[in-house]
Amino acid sequence: MILRSMIAALAVMASAPALALDVFATVPEWGALARELGGGDVEVYTATTALQNVHHIQARPSLIAKYRQADLVIATGADLESGWLPALAEKGNNPRVQPGAPGFFEAFRHVKMLEVPEVLDRSMGDVHPYGNPHIQTSAPNILAIAGPLAERLAQLDPEHAAGYRARAAEFEKKWRAALARWEAQAKPLAGVPVVSTHRDSSYLYAWLGLKEVATLEPKPGIPPSVGHLEKVLEGLKKQPARMVLRAAYQDDKPARWLAERVHIPVVELPFSVGGAKGADDLFGYFDVTIERLLQGAGGTK
């Protein structure tokens, strides 16, 4: 039976023509970007959803099976996926997408990294030696990555290179228009003090001028404890915040606990494509993010 399924699988492999480039995106934002740039020339599989903590994904058999078939892996890099991507590489037996191969694309290499630590010490939590890896929270970063990604698609699939480049140009035009709109809408957010759950929105704050006055996690990756929350509460008396932010995948209890005590709203951010109603693509993701931030800043709950 085993032999027969092996033969059947080999036959499928031999007969299936490469219709489209198989793209394996580690996170929804790169899956969405690959769809924008690849159109019908790519078949995109997204390994995680916005409801999952991408630091802690298990190298499930289904992911190994998809990795095995990929022509291109798009990862954030900077150790964001270091808990599971190496396990996929070890078990997935796919030299096309091994780190270093043309089929391996790391987005972080194309943006300016924030919070690159001077000293590495785990007592500071799960710090990333390359800097904060949550680069997708800033819309200008998406644009910085789109160009190199389109070039990579063109390199891997030269037959459709013109298509990738044309879609990249179109995307850039639309994205620049959207950027102007978002930045205009977000003007009232400049200087607004906020509390984050995990230090995952630094790029968003740097882009729009929000000010992080505290995080609910005592150290990155260490879940909030009551003791730390009390301290945050104390700190907020001196340095008030206008809202508590949490990403769709995070536990909402710590954020609610704090928000109830200081009477500010909890704002749930999609964090990626698919993380909220309306955040169905990259444009929607930022539309919803800014809309909710504005609601939170305006609210006096």
Added chain:
Amino acid sequence: MIQHPVFSVAAGIVLLCATSMAAAQSSARSFNPKTSLILQGTYADYSSEAEPAVSGVLLGPETEPRPAGFSLAETELVIEANVDDQFHGWATVALENEDGETAVAVEEAYINTLALPAGFALKFGRFFSELGYQNHVHAHGWDFVDLPLAYRALLAGQVNDDGAQLRWVAPTDLFFEVGVEALRGAQFPGGGDAGDGSNAGVAFVHLGGDIGESHAWRVGLSHLATEVDNRLTGEDTPTAFTGDSDVSVLDFVYKWAPDGNPSQRNFVLTLEMMGRREKGTLTFDPEGTPVASAYEGDQQGSYLQGIYKFMPRWRVGLRLERLRSDNTVANNPGGEFDALLDESYDPGRASVMLDFSNSEFSRLRLQFTRDATRPDDEKDNEVFVQYVMSLGPHPAHQF
């Protein structure tokens, strides 16, 4: 920095120091090779002082329970890196306490290919076999302080042997992996070293996938066949076995995490059923006044365990185990082989545990085990407190 991991033990320790110094000096943006040191220890309490024997089997080497009281468990040094664009190297060196002395063991030292075509990969060196499910899990990744009874009784721990493994992953959405291993066969349930140094073989098949966003599963079937030459068991008066030993394992793992996000809550169910058949000759007291007998062993061990993470950082677990045997010994004049023939009851154990992980790098565990494996219906209540801490970039775990 260091380009080539050197796997001699002394060099490993020097390497560790060198790497940590280098890490402190540079900004260490690239941990290459990745180095981690795993520190573990236990406090154990046993209600029974009887010899740790198990009815129906002759226990292999290093199968004693953890020492009573405070004790350091294996200190593991793990070094891994890509050798070049074709090869990945991995070494686990364990420092452990053996009879009051520190012993050094190369647990794993293997090379894995990175770029074989068509879904193939080759691993060679010393590695944990893909036999069963828990066999390839490092001690720091175990869900309980100790290995399941089936592993202890039928494999004398985990099978990590010298050899080569070839495996293939199908290009299908359903995960399908097959592999074969050719092994030296010097490790239990193999034994002796008199053969041609290639006395054991393993074949395995794995199937797996997701059901919706929240459920994942894997099922595996594997078989180990080994020729045994003069395998010694027992402490004071040894018993030697020569013949064939075959182990088959059916394993099943199911994981649940709401929306596929295991960070807040998750549940893992593991079932393994292991059967060992042995056929050959037993010799009691091979160096004194030997008594020999034809022997056919048929032993089956299984466990079912569930681990539930009920809130961030906290998990509870339950493990239920059973062992049964049906052995035939042709010649037993003075009761030399009585331990194998004791079928008065089936050995079993039940364990519960609670563990707390401050971060993914630290874990503290409390475990209680009701052990009924010894002959004569001797029960043992066992309490363990354990810590497992890892320094450095924690290597990614398999599913």
